[in-house]
Amino acid sequence: MSDMADPLSLDRQVCFALAIASRNVIGLYRPLLEPMGLTHPQYLVMLALWERAPLSVKELSKLLRLDPGTLSPLLKRLEAVGYIRRRRDSQDQRVLAVSLTPEGHRLRDEAEKVPPAIVRRLGMNLEELQELHRSLTRVIAAADGAHH
Amino acid sequence: MSDMADPLSLDRQVCFALAIASRNVIGLYRPLLEPMGLTHPQYLVMLALWERAPLSVKELSKLLRLDPGTLSPLLKRLEAVGYIRRRRDSQDQRVLAVSLTPEGHRLRDEAEKVPPAIVRRLGMNLEELQELHRSLTRVIAAADGAHH
């Protein structure tokens, strides 16, 4: 009687594979992002800002699906290293307008080298990556819909 | 000129989808694990122990691909709630023998209800989940092989 029948077998847990894949892939980014002074979550925030700054904390939270409580200190660190600016919206003093500094803008050129470097290191072909992306999109949607 | 050509577009970053999928799915586990007094990483440790206790920190680290520095305090918490025992190996005082308490063993019955509940909540069919699992396994192997 092998563990073939064991519903709790570690290696058949999708959540386990998901957690490891996430950690491992983020680990690949580390040596590339570290010279830029960014962590992976910070890199994702910069991606969002390069696409459409300025953004409020709430908008960033929705885009990145991160808690405002997580973003708040993270944004302060990005401001401390000089990549972003944090100002209160003049129309509504409650919302924070997060925008890019010139250095933050400049960093984009460096960042463009990251995705191809990752793909090269992974050594997976585009088809496999697209299939993974499709599967991930499906499970994200499923988890969203399952919130009750 | 849409963002179709933008290599930094947020929603085409696999790492982004990976991070969100991981967080979202783990989030689904939270309400199920919390009544048992477990977090998701703690649940993974228990899965490993149910399969083959006793295990050393090093062995757990290798199985779960978690840093010993992460496991050390986590295991103390599991001991504090009474699910595991931490003893030094009598043969080699350096290694820690992590084993289950009777309560830890009993918890397995509860835990068996978790995976089907998750699958039900996700509402994805087995085929989709298996495809996801295959893709994740591939990317984990690729990231492993890319460490240099």
Place this chain on the structure above:
DNA sequence: CGATAATGATTTGTGTACTAATTATCGTAC
């Protein structure tokens, strides 16, 4: 107009997660 509800961000508390440094123990070579 003024009390109150709602909103956006921050703070607090607990628990990962990784790197690097430290400690304790073991094995080996001299």
Place this chain on the structure above:
DNA sequence: GTACGATAATTAGTACACAAATCATTATCG
């Protein structure tokens, strides 16, 4: 048998990540 390199675990330090509580500001209702 003692110094020494290797190994196993812990600790320290920084940075997420989320839930719950708090605070400031805005909107709304009587």
